[in-house]
Amino acid sequence: MTGQQDISEATGPDALPGQPHPIEACTWHGGSGPWPEVSTAQLRRLLAAGSTLVLDARSPLEWAISHLPGARNVGPKPGVPMGEYVGDVREIARLTQGNPSVPLLIYCNGPHCRKTYRLAAELRDAGFTDVRCYHLGAPVWRALGGLMVVEKEGAAYILRNDRTACWVDASRAGCAFPFPNLPGVVRLPQGSVSDAKNDGRLPMEDHNTRVVVFGSTVSEARTVAQELGSHAFHNVTYFNGTARLLAQTLQAADPGNGLHRMQGRCGHPAGHTSSLRVKGKGEA
Numbered sequence: 001m002t003g004q005q006d007i008s009e010a011t012g013p014d015a016l017p018g019q020p021h022p023i024e025a026c027t028w029h030g031g032s033g034p035w036p037e038v039s040t041a042q043l044r045r046l047l048a049a050g051s052t053l054v055l056d057a058r059s060p061l062e063w064a065i066s067h068l069p070g071a072r073n074v075g076p077k078p079g080v081p082m083g084e085y086v087g088d089v090r091e092i093a094r095l096t097q098g099n100p101s102v103p104l105l106i107y108c109n110g111p112h113c114r115k116t117y118r119l120a121a122e123l124r125d126a127g128f129t130d131v132r133c134y135h136l137g138a139p140v141w142r143a144l145g146g147l148m149v150v151e152k153e154g155a156a157y158i159l160r161n162d163r164t165a166c167w168v169d170a171s172r173a174g175c176a177f178p179f180p181n182l183p184g185v186v187r188l189p190q191g192s193v194s195d196a197k198n199d200g201r202l203p204m205e206d207h208n209t210r211v212v213v214f215g216s217t218v219s220e221a222r223t224v225a226q227e228l229g230s231h232a233f234h235n236v237t238y239f240n241g242t243a244r245l246l247a248q249t250l251q252a253a254d255p256g257n258g259l260h261r262m263q264g265r266c267g268h269p270a271g272h273t274s275s276l277r278v279k280g281k282g283e284a
Contacts, residue, residue, distance in 0.1 A: 024144060028111045028135035035120045036132045038105065040144050043134050046105055052132075053096065057087055057108040057115040064154035066138070066237045068107065069147055069222075077122070086118040089126045096128075103130045110137030142236075145229045147222065150212055150237040155246060156253035162210055166203060170215040170224035171243060188213075190220070193227045207233050214239040214246045 024041040038046065046052045047070060056063045056071040059082075063073035074091035096102040104123065108115035116133050123131050134141075142148060150158070158165050167185040186201045196202045203209040211233055215221040218240060225238035239246050 026136075034117075035124075038132050038134050040134075040136060040141065040146070043105070043107075043141070044146075052103040052105045054105045054107070055087070055092065055119070057106050057119040058113075059085060061153065061157060064151040065157055066148040066150055066154065068138070068141060069149050071107070071149075084118070085115055086122055087115075089119075089122045092123065092128075093126065100127045101129050103132075104128060105132050105134060107134040107137050107141070110139045111135055113137060142229075142234050145226075147225055147229065148237045149240045151240050152245070152249045154237075155212065155239060155249050158210065158212060159250050159253050165210040165212055168211055168213040168224060168228075169243070170213050170220045170238075172216070172220065188224055190223050190227065193224070193231050197231065202228075202233070208235050209233075211236045212239060213237070214241075214243050216243055218242070 024044075025039045027037045027039050029037055047054065047068065050070070054068060054071040056067045056073045058073070060073055060075060063071070067073065072095060074087045074095070077086045077088045080086055092104075096104075106116045106119055106123075108119075116135060116137070120131050120133055138148070165184060168188045169185055170188055170190065172189050186196070188196055188201060193202070197204055211225075211228060213221045213225040213228070213236065215224070215238075218238070221238035225236050228236045241249075
């Protein structure tokens with residue numbers, strides 16, 4: 001078309017066998033900047049090795065709603081307004097037991113979120129000597145299939161504030177623990193995502209729908225969350241605990257058991273919804 005670049009062939013190189021895709025080797029500043037920057041591929045290796053303290057530079061609630069596996073979080077620096085939020089370096093010093101040479105990796109909400117920059121500067125001024133940044137942040141991590149974790153406080157927040165959320169029961173044999181009667185809960189054990197895309201269990205017309213996966217074990221939830229991510233659902237988290245703990249958390253968040261008033265958007269035709277509920281007073 002006149003005046004427009006033809007991008008039909010501009011797809012970039014494919015990954016070599018056994019190697020990450022070239023996009024996973026990208027960084028925001030090309031690796032240069034005030035602090036060393038890591039790529040997504042490097043971040044994956046750091047998480048797998050477990051030798052680096054990964055810090056989520058966002059607020060505690062945002063961390064609880066979704067964070068990288070293994071990432072830690074601290075409270076805000078006192079006296080700083082929310083628009084200039086930065087974590088409290090004194091809390092990080094406690095995490096590292098006062099050792100300024102502990103390897104640290106920081107991330108936040110991506111290139112246009114300045115929380116990583118601000119925390120890195122605070123850490124430098126406090127004498128920390130091994131600070132690296134993942135400036136692409138949580139959005140790019142998600143987009144490239146990275147897993148995210150939700151904690152108890154985050155699950156309670158989602159229950160109260162996101163009526164469109166899809167809650168996925170990933171347990172292999174059906175969850176045997178009491179669970180609130182929450183519309184939007186679907187049974188999705190490992191290996192069933194492809195079928196669920198066609199039978200109405202998954203929100204195929206809105207892949208940005210928040211999906212929270214839980215199971216009898218964290219491993220079950222993580223496996224199905226990974227499977228969902230590989231099918232282009234990019235707003236997926238898995239619960240950092242058992243289904244029993246999630247049930248207790250949601251019941252405490254809604255003590256009046258008014259969950260039946262909520263209208264979930266996630267499809268769940270007959271035979272696919274979870275029948276789990278909290279036992280009433282006096283029930284065995």
